[in-house]
Amino acid sequence: MHPILSALLSVGFGLLSSAAVAKEFVLVDAEAGKRETEWSITSRDLGIAAGPAFSVHSRMLDGGKQEGVQVIDVDNGRLSFTVVPTRGMNIERVTSGDVTLGWNSPVKEIVNPAFITLDSRAGLGWLDGFNEWLVRCGYEWAGHPGMDDGKLLTLHGRVGNTPASKVVVVVDDAAPRRIHIRGRVDEKVFKFADYEAWTEVSTEPGSESLRISDTLTNQSDYDREYQVLYHGNFGPPLLEAGSEFVAPVKQVTPFNDDAAKGLDTWTTYLGPTKNFGEQVYNVIPFVDANGSTTVMLRNKAADRGIRLTYGVAALPYFTLWKNTDTLREGYVTGLEPGTGFAYPRVIERTFGRVPKLAAGKSQSFDLDYTILTDRESVAKVARDIAAIQAGRATQMRTTPEVKE
Amino acid sequence: MHPILSALLSVGFGLLSSAAVAKEFVLVDAEAGKRETEWSITSRDLGIAAGPAFSVHSRMLDGGKQEGVQVIDVDNGRLSFTVVPTRGMNIERVTSGDVTLGWNSPVKEIVNPAFITLDSRAGLGWLDGFNEWLVRCGYEWAGHPGMDDGKLLTLHGRVGNTPASKVVVVVDDAAPRRIHIRGRVDEKVFKFADYEAWTEVSTEPGSESLRISDTLTNQSDYDREYQVLYHGNFGPPLLEAGSEFVAPVKQVTPFNDDAAKGLDTWTTYLGPTKNFGEQVYNVIPFVDANGSTTVMLRNKAADRGIRLTYGVAALPYFTLWKNTDTLREGYVTGLEPGTGFAYPRVIERTFGRVPKLAAGKSQSFDLDYTILTDRESVAKVARDIAAIQAGRATQMRTTPEVKE
Amino acid sequence: MHPILSALLSVGFGLLSSAAVAKEFVLVDAEAGKRETEWSITSRDLGIAAGPAFSVHSRMLDGGKQEGVQVIDVDNGRLSFTVVPTRGMNIERVTSGDVTLGWNSPVKEIVNPAFITLDSRAGLGWLDGFNEWLVRCGYEWAGHPGMDDGKLLTLHGRVGNTPASKVVVVVDDAAPRRIHIRGRVDEKVFKFADYEAWTEVSTEPGSESLRISDTLTNQSDYDREYQVLYHGNFGPPLLEAGSEFVAPVKQVTPFNDDAAKGLDTWTTYLGPTKNFGEQVYNVIPFVDANGSTTVMLRNKAADRGIRLTYGVAALPYFTLWKNTDTLREGYVTGLEPGTGFAYPRVIERTFGRVPKLAAGKSQSFDLDYTILTDRESVAKVARDIAAIQAGRATQMRTTPEVKE
Known part of the structure; x- marks a missing residue:
């Protein structure tokens, strides 16, 4: 990309802050029909001298089944990780010193969901892309495949294979200047679901911790079952x-x-x-x-x-x-x-482990991961x-x- | 896009007319392997001074499941509407004054069919993208899902989730200079179907009407059933x-x-x-x-x-x-x-409501919509x-x- | 593309050779997350004066279901053919003089697998894209669709609808300077498959022959069945x-x-x-x-x-x-x-026609095609x-x- 164009883009098409130092950036915005294809910000760009240097870099992948996949690399100065908006804000890998969170799956590519048929292999299509450190399962259903009301519910639901509709990077104004990668993943189907999940992974510069702070909202006028793993x-x-x-x-x-x-x-x-x-x-x-x-x-x-x-x-x-x-x-x-165990939903329901989310209500999920060294x-x-x-x-x- | 490049592109890679004033533009041409990603034309560009000013603008969407979706915005000076080549030339929305044709589906994005599995949920995958004002259903089948000859026919067929293979914008030479958005949607499957549907939506500048003028042709050497809604x-x-x-x-x-x-x-x-x-x-x-x-x-x-x-x-x-x-x-x-009601094809057939299109023959469909104010x-x-x-x-x- | 940028790119992002005259080029590399979208090389670019002039040209298609499809056109000076990385390195068409290898399918476009659901129509989704001269069938299975262990195995397997993960063009240093188009197609599914297929089609400048030299490797630690047609x-x-x-x-x-x-x-x-x-x-x-x-x-x-x-x-x-x-x-x-006939795998197995590939082992397939004139x-x-x-x-x- 031409350096001047790149510089212009680097502030984000959706710069939300009017402060002199930018701190909130919209990288994906389906409502506006837009996505940054190459974007980065560093603590230096933000004029932050104190504390560990950090950076956030969003880029596109290609090759094989990676065509059109966006990834965001975050380096907090000590710990780095990769978020995948195209795959439901999954977190591909975390590394810090000699510790890696993640695993080696036979699946090596970060697969665009366009190339996955979740229904294939009797509902095991999810395995065609499974290689993440952290993948959310949900929201209409999670767990093993099974028939429910005449329909095949596929392994671990759809959220992990749903491209995020809005992605925002936020850097706190005040120390410790926590970095937040927020992504809204929608699970919206006429007659069946109207879920919006605001996912967030955040980290403090220099720390060895990640925090997941997700909020699932049922935008439907009907109470609806949900499942999350x-x-x-x-x-x-x-x-x-x-x-x-x-x-x-x-x-x-x-x-x-x-x-x-x-x-x-x-x-x-x-x-x-x-x-x-x-x-x-x-x-x-x-x-x-x-x-x-x-x-x-x-x-x-x-x-x-x-x-x-x-x-x-x-x-x-x-x-x-x-x-x-x-x-x-x-x-x-x-x-x-x-929210339950990994049996098919039809079984989980008989054990009372399929909660409902009331119309218009939200449910938060908070998880803190810390690497011990x-x-x-x-x-x-x-x-x-x-x-x-x-x-x-x-x-x-x-x-x-x-x-x- | 660089303004000069943009200006060059604005005449279309497939300018079909040799007249001084361009009036027919090819925006998508699968045979040539090409598509315009950003294109527009206005009555002023065409040197048309008389009558209401109008414009046609083609652009690409991104974000969420919109990755790679093309939309064409038409403004006839009084009424505006959006055609979606990536989704079978569906018409997303029409607005004129205080009247909107369309509705608010829980599905907000204009979903690229690459992210839809029509077979999912026992053949209800179509609902993952359903939010249009006007969506064509067909052509091998339409109506509710059902098994027919051992195969699952999915809800309302495939045309609404098939990217158009050729898209042409035509502006008539003579007054009233009707604007035509034509798109060819192919439903071609070895051993099963060889349908070409030339869809057209057209409007007169300044009017409150849209006209649909579609022609479905069976390019096969065999007579074949079809269904349209x-x-x-x-x-x-x-x-x-x-x-x-x-x-x-x-x-x-x-x-x-x-x-x-x-x-x-x-x-x-x-x-x-x-x-x-x-x-x-x-x-x-x-x-x-x-x-x-x-x-x-x-x-x-x-x-x-x-x-x-x-x-x-x-x-x-x-x-x-x-x-x-x-x-x-x-x-x-x-x-x-x-062509029939919305029961599964296997049922419609028993009532004699599944017509056949003879080998090489065409069937036209004409619908005029006028907003009353x-x-x-x-x-x-x-x-x-x-x-x-x-x-x-x-x-x-x-x-x-x-x-x- | 700007001519200077184009010239820079034309040597390939993955030029593997350090010799003065480039001879090995990486066009797709999923590990690096990259793909050339427009690339070409000619015998003249390589400073080769002796023998028939030849060229290799990689480009992207668009329009209809071709969105995002890469094709590589090879002209050996006498015979030309087109390889499709996006569709498993299939060979679309071969022409030489008045002979064409290939056929006219009702399916005209080179369909991106993102638009194909292999499971559809009781496992016949493969027919939505079938129009190649040479399409590989495999590797977990090939042949007609059928249930096996509770799962639907779709017509002719997945390889023909799998985008290549690595593509390399090689031109031999010495006469007769054979041109090799190599592509690695992965069939990797957690719990089920870890196949890597290095496909190759090669030709001598001026000849009327193509050679297929494929090697399928089972990267799994388990012996696994495979099928190839x-x-x-x-x-x-x-x-x-x-x-x-x-x-x-x-x-x-x-x-x-x-x-x-x-x-x-x-x-x-x-x-x-x-x-x-x-x-x-x-x-x-x-x-x-x-x-x-x-x-x-x-x-x-x-x-x-x-x-x-x-x-x-x-x-x-x-x-x-x-x-x-x-x-x-x-x-x-x-x-x-x-490796067998075209019955469903479950039937082929009963006849002993489903071979196994031992853990870590490879199997080569060599086929020479010569046009007779x-x-x-x-x-x-x-x-x-x-x-x-x-x-x-x-x-x-x-x-x-x-x-x-």
Whole structure:
């Protein structure tokens, strides 16, 4: 792009702020019919000298099934991550020092949903694009495919394969100048759905934390069911033989017979294991006084980990997906707070785990992810989790709720 | 775009006329592999001083599911409308003074068909993009989804989600210098279909009328079935509590049991009504001496309305879709001339309402829409319709033809 | 494009060679997120004076369902052809003198897979884009649609509708300076497939031959089934009344009852014939001492033809598809070497015709196509084929293997 044109564009077509120093930028605006195809901003551009230097860069991908895919790279000076507006504001990968959040899927490209048919393979089309660190599942439905009222509900819903209709980058005026990447993902279908999800991932410059602050609004005049899963996926280096999942567990139930066989070791991990398949555990966590809970995945040496603290009222159920297959196949574990478990909606409904969102109402979802980079911080989180457990017993249910 | 480049492009890559004043422009040409991405022409550009100033402007949308969508805005000096080549030359919206033709669907974006799977939700994927004033349904099939010969025929066919293969803007040389937006939409599938539909919407500068002049040609060597519905959709201001549908009705039959309950008031409308759902009536109109009929939707005060006059030989059946749900859900009524009613093709066939188009033959469809903006013109159309009815009785059939 | 920018781009963003004369160019690279949208190279650009002048030109199409489709036109000085990266490196058309390889499908556009739903029409969505001279079928499956393990396997698999992830043009340093168009097509689905197919079509400047040299690699840690068909399709001028298919045939079996009726004349062709439908024959060829076989399609006068020589170990079965319908419907015959026949995978498996590719292993496929332009070369190929047959009898099986 011509440098002058580039400079002009770099302030964003939708500069929302009239202040001398720009701080809110619209990168995608479907109402206006526009999208930035190449855009960046740095702390220096903003005249911010104090604190860690940071940058946000939006660009387009091409090649293979990536045609027309937009990605936003954020570097907070210590931690960097990539948000994908074209795929529902999914977060592809997070890196900080020697820790990466994410995993190696056989799917390497960031696939434009135009090339995916979610209905294919009996509703498993979602797997054609699955390679993110964090993919939201929802909103009309989530979970495994299944027929409901004569219609095929496809794996994990549509939001992760829906291009964002509005994307805004905000940098706070005041220190610590938190950077916010906001994207509105619409799930609107005549007669069926009128959901607007304002997603947000934010980070403080220099920190090792990400915060998800999403708000789902039912714009319909009718109360409507919804389902949400935050499908966060972790491979090496946090996942390895001897890694451990640590959580304050009120109740755990194997998802199916395969998982039942592994119940004794459900919180620990094998190394990459051919023919392991997957084991899934349905968890109900204990909650702290603020209505939050904390879970952790830590490596074998207990000197690296990820802490996830989130509000439980909105996400009362938690799925632990252990997919310790070989590295090439996808050696990965999913930590998945949700409105329910991962059975098809028609089954979840019978267990009372499909909430409704009243007409015009909103539901927020708040999740804080912090990378732990030393033994002490891992130990500290373990103590926090133990404090939530508070010595209470875990109910181990040995039989799946649902027969296969 | 650079102004010089823009100026160069503004004459169109496919300028077909060699006259000093350009009057025919090719905006899309799949055979040549080309499309204009930004193009406009005005009456001034064409050196036309007499009559109302007019303009035609083609542009690309982006953001959300609009990526790659082309729209053409036409302003005839009094009435403006938007044609969507990417969605089968659908007409998104028409405005003139205080009258808008169109409605507010929960679906706000003009969705690129690349993001729609018509087969999804048991064949209801069409609803993911449904928000137009006028969407053509066809051509291999139209109507409700259903299995036919082991294949799922999806709601209202494919034409409304098929990008136009050729788009031409024509401005007549002589007064009144009618503006024509022509688009060829192909429905070509090896072993199944070889339809070419030359669609046209045209308008006279300064008028309050639109004319649809479509020609469907069966390029196959085999005679083939076809189905067409012109799905024109009206919300406020023409639709309100007390609005009335006026038509010369030979026979009316409720589509289903729900509609049967509303038969007594089938020509009048409620205001936005929660849980109304929809009621559909199958209408056979009387015809005038020219083989045309006229129907009208008018507001409560009878000072605003839309007149639709169309050729009945090609479109012998008429569906009235009353969907007076809440404003947010889509408060809308559909006036839908068709080759048949909206039952699945397999059912329509049993009633003899699936015509065939012989090999190499064409069928034309002509519809004139005029916005009525005062009490007198509404009254005039009512008299015209009464003249077609000519005092003949309406056969009211109380039982649906088809059991649910 | 600005001429200077164009000149800069013309060397390719991924120039791999450091030699003074460029000879390897990357046109698509999904790993880098890039694609050339307009690119060309000629023998003159490369400073090659000896031998026939040649050129390679990559460009983007638009209009209709062609939006975003990339094509590469190759002219070797005598023969020209078009490769379509967006559609799995299919070869659209080959022309040399008065011979064209290809056919006239009702489908005229080169359709972007984003507009195709392979699952539609009970798995026949592939027909929405079918018009190539050569389309690869595979790799998880090929053949007719059918359910397998509860999932619909769609007609002829996905590779022909998968955009290439990497495309490289190579011109050999030394005479005869063969031109190679290489494209990597990935079929990667979490839990199901991790195939990488490096496809290559190459030609010598001035020759009338094309060589396909593909390598399919199973990057998975699991052995996996695969299916491949090379679906090469020929209309006029090679196909006409009196054309003949010549091959060293060990065994031939009609695909179904319709084909059984035509068994007596299975190697000869009718002219365009309304209501012919199609007849398919399952062929096992004899093999020469090098493990290859040769088949030919020749015109009535026996002075034009196509010779196909290919390795049989990788492609032991051969399907002859006779679709001598009318010219408009698609007057075409398919010569289709494959890993099996065209029955659904679930059926092919029962006959032991679904091979497995071991974890990490590769399988190559080599096919040489030569256009024959005089009576003597046609006669020569006929003698070569007779030599492979070596007087051995053909087993004519009159009953299809599979009941309809």
